[in-house]
Amino acid sequence: MAPSKLDSNGNASVSQQENGFVDSLSILNSEKAVQEIIQQPLIPGIEDNLIEFSEAMRTVAKALRRAAEGKASAQAEAAEWKRKFELERARNLQLELKVLPSGVSNGDFYNERADNSADQPVLLNQTCEQSEVCCGENGICSHEVLRDGDPDSGLDVVQNRFMRKASFKLSWCGKGDNNDQRKHDIVSFEKGNITAAERSSKQISLKWESQPQTVLILTKPNSPSVRILCAEMVRWLKDHKELNIVVEPRVRVELLTDSMYYNFVQTWKDDKEVLLLHEKVDLVVTLGGDGTVLWAASMFKGPVPPLVPFSLGSLGFMTPFYSEHYKETLDSILRGPVSITLRHRLQCHVIREAAKNEYETEEPILVLNEVTIDRGISSFLTNLECYCDNSFVTCVQGDGLILSTTSGSTAYSLAAGGSMVHPQVPGILFTPICPHSLSFRPLILPEHTTLRVQVPFNSRSHAWASFDGKDRKMLAPGDALVCSMAPWPVATACQGDSTSDFLRSIHEGLHWNLRKTQSFDGPRDT
Ligand SMILES: NC(=O)c1ccc[n+]([C@@H]2O[C@H](COP(=O)([O-])OP(=O)(O)OC[C@H]3O[C@@H](n4cnc5c(N)ncnc54)[C@H](O)[C@@H]3O)[C@@H](O)[C@H]2O)c1
């Protein structure tokens, strides 16, 4: 049909066609006919059919969505099973080794190779095919905690030297416990009475079983004091401890600008090599504030080597070590044993409604503090449907929702009214941000739950997810975020122990419950 416009009198004027003028009267007639059709009642039954059809389509969409979400949960579960399998395999290997002839030491199983130096110092590569041998019956050893991925994956890292990774063991000890016994939750059922004898969440101690050899130093950018300390620390670790040092490419350039002495410092070339860092690095040192600790954790998409966080920031809630004492601190940590806080991380999957037919979901993102789903720049109320292990929890109507680890409980979640929780307590915090409700208290859910936050199809606006305050992702109506505990925690070294460090941070960092003490004089109970 030719395009038509109404003139100021309401008559249709018709544009010129290739084959001449079109009869405007016939157009008016066709428009009239269309109007008549529109006004006619629908064929009986067609409306019902359409409703039925759209209902069926909605059911199909729901089924597809459930399949995608099921896949994300299954991926999280598979990761957990994989970890358990590794543990079991390591334990079996340990048992087999017990029957090996004496004289075959654990170290013999490492595949150490000679130096084949190249001029450009880049990341070390090493093989530890037999690393499971270091696992003991008590505690968890480094390769249970750190090993992941297929050793034959063929990812080619440029190398100048091969070396082994230091192994360590974690043990759970309570006050007065001097032995290495790992304490499980022991529940006894004597005469029908249930008694919990031991709890697992005790102070965790890390013991090196072989000497750490490679240290990764991560630094806060654009800070002159951090840059100076980093150069000093690298020199000390090389000259006094003979350690291999790995830094970020940016930092290597900075060091070389200062002096060619730092030519031995190694770095990486691309993201592929970053993915393999956990196989080479024995210890990670961070120089900065809490943001640098978050940055360090985010570099490891799987297992994370133990972290030593030095405080060169303003608040430093997770950074207990004073930079002035770095030599004594590192000396003692390299010797061990080290008290650690095993900080859990959350694994987040974004499930796209638009990609519901696709097999692959987006890469999971690991967070040490929290994942936040908020309204972003939209001025509308966020509307988020929340499910816990497929049971409906609630619909958040407000600025958003924070799903936080217990380590993150003192960060954004605290600002939104969540409880402060000791980082060693396993759990997931469910904290609303400015809920438009008088009765919406924050929750703490058990660690084993899987949470799903969904933007409803009828939502007025998009929502935005951010991960440890970074990497914003838009969630369109129909999109969901699935979140569960990740199998790879972050072990951070403690100054004292995890409880004294936590209490010191809430007192010194947050001035928790600071109040003038009431004076002695005045009225009393009689
Ligand atoms: N309203 C808020 O309180 C708010 C808003 C946005 C982000 N944040 C937090 O900032 C974090 C990102 O940190 P950043 O350093 O990259 O950004 P940033 O530079 O904006 O610093 C945020 C502040 O939060 C503190 N912080 C971070 N993690 C903490 C923790 N676990 N316990 C106590 N304090 C902590 C930091 O020391 C810093 O002072 C996010 O994970 C989020 O928790 C808080």
Ligand SMILES: Nc1ncnc2c1ncn2[C@@H]1O[C@H](COP(=O)(O)OP(=O)(O)OP(=O)(O)O)[C@@H](O)[C@H]1O
């Ligand atoms: N190696 C790094 N590369 C890129 N960005 C980094 C690195 N380390 C830290 N950052 C970022 O720099 C920002 C500030 O770092 P950080 O929080 O450590 O310092 P701060 O704000 O001075 O200390 P605090 O958090 O104690 O107040 C954070 O957003 C963090 O993500």
